[in-house]
Amino acid sequence: MKLVQSFTVVAVLLTLVASSHAAPSAVFPAPALTPLTVEQAVTMALQLNPALREAAGRSAVAWSAVERAKAPLQPQLSADVRYDDLSFVPSFALGSLGTFSLGANTTWVADLVAKQVVYSGGRLQALVREATDQARATAVSTLRTRQQVAYTAARAFQLLVAAQREQETARQSLAAAEEHLRVANANYEARTVAHFDVLRAQVQVEEARQQTISAAADITIAHAGLLNALGVEQGRFTAVATEPAVLPAPPAFDGLLQVAHAQRPEMQAVQWQLGAADAALAAAKSETQPTVALQIDYQGVTPSTPSLWSRWNFVAVASLPILDGGLAKADRAQAEAQRTQLTATRETIRNQVDQEVRQAYARLTSATDQVTVAQARVTMAEEALRIANVRYTAGVGTAVEVADAETALTNARQGLVQALTQWNIASAELRFALGTPVPAVPVKGVTK
Numbered sequence: 001m002k003l004v005q006s007f008t009v010v011a012v013l014l015t016l017v018a019s020s021h022a023a024p025s026a027v028f029p030a031p032a033l034t035p036l037t038v039e040q041a042v043t044m045a046l047q048l049n050p051a052l053r054e055a056a057g058r059s060a061v062a063w064s065a066v067e068r069a070k071a072p073l074q075p076q077l078s079a080d081v082r083y084d085d086l087s088f089v090p091s092f093a094l095g096s097l098g099t100f101s102l103g104a105n106t107t108w109v110a111d112l113v114a115k116q117v118v119y120s121g122g123r124l125q126a127l128v129r130e131a132t133d134q135a136r137a138t139a140v141s142t143l144r145t146r147q148q149v150a151y152t153a154a155r156a157f158q159l160l161v162a163a164q165r166e167q168e169t170a171r172q173s174l175a176a177a178e179e180h181l182r183v184a185n186a187n188y189e190a191r192t193v194a195h196f197d198v199l200r201a202q203v204q205v206e207e208a209r210q211q212t213i214s215a216a217a218d219i220t221i222a223h224a225g226l227l228n229a230l231g232v233e234q235g236r237f238t239a240v241a242t243e244p245a246v247l248p249a250p251p252a253f254d255g256l257l258q259v260a261h262a263q264r265p266e267m268q269a270v271q272w273q274l275g276a277a278d279a280a281l282a283a284a285k286s287e288t289q290p291t292v293a294l295q296i297d298y299q300g301v302t303p304s305t306p307s308l309w310s311r312w313n314f315v316a317v318a319s320l321p322i323l324d325g326g327l328a329k330a331d332r333a334q335a336e337a338q339r340t341q342l343t344a345t346r347e348t349i350r351n352q353v354d355q356e357v358r359q360a361y362a363r364l365t366s367a368t369d370q371v372t373v374a375q376a377r378v379t380m381a382e383e384a385l386r387i388a389n390v391r392y393t394a395g396v397g398t399a400v401e402v403a404d405a406e407t408a409l410t411n412a413r414q415g416l417v418q419a420l421t422q423w424n425i426a427s428a429e430l431r432f433a434l435g436t437p438v439p440a441v442p443v444k445g446v447t448k
Contacts (some may be wrong), residue, residue: 038157041230041239043124045153046146046441049231053443062135071130072117072124080111082185103305110300121289122282130279137272143437144265151432155425156222160239162421163222168213169413174208176406181205183392184399197399204364204403211410243420247371250364256434260357265395267353270346277339283295284331290320353433360426367423373418381405381412409438 038042046052084107092102117124181201187193227235262268297313305311321328388405391397 019339036237055142061149062138066131069128076115090354112298115295117293119292121286123286133276137269140265140269150438154428155228156226160222160426163218165417170211170215173410177205177208200399283334284335287328356433360430364426367426374419377412381409
């Protein structure tokens with residue numbers, strides 16, 4: 001009786017444990033997968049990726065430098081108010097005229113100074129041009145950051161698509177292997193095949209299961225890469241993609257390099273940087289020129305004293321550096337060296353752009369051909385499996401033939417998935433190499 005009660009208690013405890021483990025999934029279900037297209041992925045990345053906020057910050061800093069460079073050209077006005085409290089004020093007596101004080105114990109003094117530079121030999125104007133061209137170069141570089149973010153998001157999306165298709169292929173292979181095992185068991189029970197066929201089918205099922213596990217891990221890895229490309233910390237997405245029935249042929253190569261030279265932000269940025277270098281050189285050359293400024297001072301004093309009284313003062317100041325320890329010469333040499341460096345940088349960027357376009361075009365052409373071959377391979381593998389199954393069912397084929405045919409079909413499908421992935425990535429890479437503009441999307445956290 002006690003033994004029965006013990007078994008009853010154990011059964012109740014196991015039931016409670018099982019229900020406690022099952023409860024979380026019922027009460028807190030896993031968040032549903034959100035369908036995501038490549039266009040949606042790119043748009044989300046352009047809104048949320050922190051790299052764009054960083055680029056916007058750099059651009060804002062550069063334009064602030066422009067306003068700072070303009071400031072010396074604008075009228076300057078400053079005010080200074082002070083309060084004097086003297087412990088001793090000299091005084092003297094003039095006989096019957098009384099005693100005269102040379103000041104006051106407490107005095108309020110207000111100074112108002114207005115200043116305007118009227119001539120700087122072009123140095124201040126050159127500094128403004130330099131800062132403006134640098135800001136324009138930074139703004140253009142921000143466009144390249146947008147293109148980089150869009151390309152990274154598109155690539156991560158395609159990798160998730162590939163992982164999902166690999167998982168579907170693995171599931172199909174597992175289902176086919178399990179069906180083959182079922183047939184092998186039925187034939188073995190009917191004494192029409194040897195036990196080897198059953199063992200071979202069991203091995204094939206386990207291999208298919210292993211591929212399914214690996215495919216699930218690949219999805220997790222690809223999903224993490226997509227989250228990083230989007231600039232989000234959490235979320236569960238499923239990539240939704242459809243391929244055209246017939247892939248478009250790659251564009252003609254003629255003219256692509258010219259398109260890249262015109263569109264790539266790096267090419268435009270280096271041109272602005274060269275303009276900034278020219279302006280810096282002009283500013284350095286004008287350092288030996290005189291600077292003329294007009295200044296008006298107003299001093300208000302209350303109470304007025306013999307040594308301190310309210311007054312106006314107009315001053316014209318002309319300054320000319322005579323001996324600067326070689327500073328102007330060093331600045332000119334630095335500006336000239338920087339311009340020489342940027343000229344070489346422009347050629348380097350041009351060569352790099354050409355190389356990237358050629359490589360992307362070659363990869364797209366190769367991927368297009370590989371998709372065609374992979375599609376034909378899948379068709380032939382499917383027909384070979386059909387024939388192997390017919391032969392095996394009729395008793396004239398072997399389990400090895402069926403297993404080999406199924407393995408060949410799995411490999412063919414995986415090859416097609418890889419080829420399509422490479423084609424999609426190569427297409428995005430060519431657009432990136434050409435500097436194709438991306439949609440203008442407001443960046444979260446960035447105010448215009």
